[in-house]
Amino acid sequence: MSARNPGMDLDLEWVSKARVNTQAVLKRAQQIQGRKVAKKQWQAAWLLKAVTCIDLTTLAGDDTPSNVHRLCMKAIQPIRRDHLKSIDMHDKGITTAAVCVYPSRVADAAKALKAANSSLPVASVATGFPAGQTHLKTRLEEVRLAVADGASEIDIVINRTLALTGQWEALYDEIRQFREACGEAHMKTILAIGELANYTNVYKASLVSMMAGSDFIKTSTGKESVNATYPVAIVMVRAIRDYFLRTGHKVGFKPAGGIRTAQESLVWLTLMKEELGDDWLSPHLFRLGASSLLADIERQIYHHVTGRYPAYQELPMA
Numbered sequence: 141m142s143a144r145n146p147g148m149d150l151d152l153e154w155v156s157k158a159r160v161n162t163q164a165v166l167k168r169a170q171q172i173q174g175r176k177v178a179k180k181q182w183q184a185a186w187l188l189k190a191v192t193c194i195d196l197t198t199l200a201g202d203d204t205p206s207n208v209h210r211l212c213m214k215a216i217q218p219i220r221r222d223h224l225k226s227i228d229m230h231d232k233g234i235t236t237a238a239v240c241v242y243p244s245r246v247a248d249a250a251k252a253l254k255a256a257n258s259s260l261p262v263a264s265v266a267t268g269f270p271a272g273q274t275h276l277k278t279r280l281e282e283v284r285l286a287v288a289d290g291a292s293e294i295d296i297v298i299n300r301t302l303a304l305t306g307q308w309e310a311l312y313d314e315i316r317q318f319r320e321a322c323g324e325a326h327m328k329t330i331l332a333i334g335e336l337a338n339y340t341n342v343y344k345a346s347l348v349s350m351m352a353g354s355d356f357i358k359t360s361t362g363k364e365s366v367n368a369t370y371p372v373a374i375v376m377v378r379a380i381r382d383y384f385l386r387t388g389h390k391v392g393f394k395p396a397g398g399i400r401t402a403q404e405s406l407v408w409l410t411l412m413k414e415e416l417g418d419d420w421l422s423p424h425l426f427r428l429g430a431s432s433l434l435a436d437i438e439r440q441i442y443h444h445v446t447g448r449y450p451a452y453q454e455l456p457m458a
Contacts, residue, residue: 144326145389147319147353150312154386155347160339160375169370172414177406184227184444187437188234190405191218193423195263195394197240197431199362205248208241212252215239215260218434223445236434237423238263238293243286250290263293263328267318270332270361272297276314283321294318295328295394297361300335303345311345315352328356328394328427331376334366339375346379356392362429367397370411377415390419396429402440405433 178186196215198207215236224230240263241249249262264286268274283294296318302311319327329349336342346357357376360367373395380391393416395408405428412420420426435455442450 143389145350145353145355145391147316148351148387150309150348150351152308155308155344158340158343158347160343162339165339165371165374168374172370172374172411173407175407175410177403177410180444181227183406184441186406186409187402187440188219188229188232189421190402190409190428191234191434191437192237193409193426193428194218194236194434195238195240195396195427195429196236196434197362197396197429198245199240199242199265199269199431203242203245205245208239208245208248209252211241212239212249212256212258212260214434216253216256216258219438219441223441226445227441235260237261237427240265240293240295240429242269243282243289243291246286246289246291261292262290263295264289264291265295265297265330265361266291267294267296269295269297269330270363272299272332276317280317280321283318287321287323287325291325293326293328294322295330295358297330297332298345298349300332303331303336303341303348308344308348312348312352315349315354319353326355327353328358328392329354330358330361330396332361332364333359333369333372333376334364339371342372342375343379346376347383350379350383350391354391356394356425356427358394358396358427358429360395360397360429362397364397368395368399368429370407373408373411374415377412381416390425392425392427393420394427394429399428399430400432400436402433402437405437 238261243264246264266282266286267279331345
């Protein structure tokens with residue numbers, strides 16, 4: 141991960157003056173989606189880059205130690221070794237960026253990774269995920285427990301009520317407390333953009349989250365009706381750029397929810413490269429929150445290597 145974001149005092153003047161030009165954002169999003177993507181071996185290289193940025197996730201009510209174990213094994217070896225070998229990438233240490241689970245499954249994930257001699261980080265969604273509507277005391281305790289169980293990254297959810305009603309000081313204070321509860325763990329702050337009403341709110345919530353010490357800002361829980369969209373991403377990455385220009389500190393970006401195809405992962409990488417530059421094209425500063433994306437990338441790599449698409453049963457389950 142990147143160096144921790146120390147945060148800064150809340151700059152209310154900066155936040156209150158912020159305005160987003162919706163038409164300009166939508167136009168830019170269209171441009172990004174219209175870009176031609178790389179082909180053949182270039183595409184394979186970009187897709188492997190996308191794999192290394194995935195937070196491989198399971199957030200289901202029926203998660204068990206065994207499916208968490210399987211997820212961890214998949215994260216360690218996300219692409220078949222023989223396929224990596226045929227494109228000379230078998231010794232490049234290709235893994236996903238992290239595994240992401242509920243707090244109660246952190247210990248299972250940490251144990252599975254340790255047994256496999258892997259240093260892959262465990263990320264956990266804490267703070268009353270996905271709604272964030274439990275008592276603050278409970279949310280803080282959940283963060284501490286997840287860290288104690290072995291999570292080195294915590295994905296927190298903001299209190300949308302505070303953002304919707306413009307209570308930026310209260311939001312800043314709350315995120316500051318989460319930052320403290322995380323200790324040495326990196327903190328990714330989920331804005332739940334589908335519930336923030338407009339782009340200006342998304343920009344302001346992004347700024348406040350970064351001022352409060354977030355190491356990453358993340359679009360969604362994946363449980364809202366609207367998740368990661370390109371226009372929202374542009375608003376958030378421009379907030380990241382503005383914060384970097386003002387403070388010199390690089391904050392990461394994580395789109396999550398509804399990202400399922402290899403093609404989409406290439407658009408996300410293009411967006412990061414064009415808006416923030418090559419520094420952000422690494423798992424230190426860019427993550428894709430996804431549970432089913434990897435399977436489609438695997439299909440494309442399989443096709444690149446063999447010239448045909450695999451039958452469903454030919455790919456190991458994630």
